[in-house]
Amino acid sequence: MDNFEKSKLIDEAKRIIFKASEQIKNHMQRPYDINTKQDRKDLVTEIDESTEKFIIKKVRSSFPDHKIMAEEGTGDEVNSLDGTVWIIDPIDGTMNFIHQKRFFAISIGIYHNGEGIVGLIYDVMDDTLYEGIKGEGAYKNGKKIPELTKERELKDTLIGINSFWSIPNRRLNEEKIHQLIRDVRGTRSYGSAALEFAYIAEGIIDAYITMRLSPWDIAAGIIIINEVGGKATQVNGEPLDLLKDNTVLAANEVVHSGYIDYIEEK
Ligand code: 2AM
Ligand code: CA
Ligand code: CA
Ligand code: CA
Secondary structure, X not given: OOHHHHHHHHHHHHHHHHHHHHHHXXXXXXXXXXXXXXXXXXXXXXXXXXXXXXXXXXXXXXXXXOEEEEOOOOOOOOOOOOOEEEEEEEEEOHHHXXXXXXOOEEXXXXXXXXXEEEEEEEEOOOOEEEEEEOOOEEEEOOEEOOOOOOOXXXXXXXXXXXXXHHOOOOOEOHHHHHXXXXXXXXXXXXXXXXXXXXXXXXXXXXXXXXXXXXXXXXXXXXXXHHOOOXXXXXXXXXXXXXXXXXXXXXXXXXXXHHHHHHOOEO
16 A cells, blocks of 8 residues: 555545544433443444444445455455554443443544554543554554553553452352452453553553453554554464454553463453
């Protein structure tokens, strides 16, 4: 992809995300349907679906030969990252959207032959755009985000983790997570994977640990944190695979490996 194509892609992706955000804000003033997916806590609204359709329509009209992977199933069936692939979460943090009416984001990651080119995370109610451009850096509302500090020790970190992973569960050894909670400075739980990545990039938390995310939860965030000295892998340190669900350990790279010993999968 040449620089001209790349700048057209970035401009258009930003236009689409701003427009989609306006539509969400308008629609949420009116009543909307709420449904469940796999279980009673896995929620989706008609606004998740209409926003996805809106974004996909815009992408298809501007870039008919690009492929689209999207959460609510109106994209393409994507089996490889060959060519240019948009990985879209129309609303990341649907539970926050419904209950809190804030702390949700639109996430768009664009990959070219498997390489992350542009990552955009838009915090809708805060009107904040986090943007990562491969090789050029990360930005918050157009202002360059500085490299993450290299002066960080695990004991001084603030980590994003859902409290669910600290109660007895099927996926990991909760005793070790309890020890991690004791050993770090503090924990936070924001309820939007995309925003947790954005906050790592911004340096306001140091890590995010979770046991199951889909490609659209992380596609943009990976690109953004990579640009400022962050690292994202599975919880065992293995690389992430954007064609399937993954466990995720995202962190400032100077502390990243320190968390691995605390995460014992069952
Ligand atoms: P979503 O809001 O787009 O579904 C919540 O802890 C975070 O995990 C959100 O980013 C949420 O994305 C994501 N998530 C992924 N799979 C989920 C699931 N099955 N149920 C609830 N949240 C899920
Ligand atoms: Ca969802
Ligand atoms: Ca999501
Ligand atoms: Ca979603």
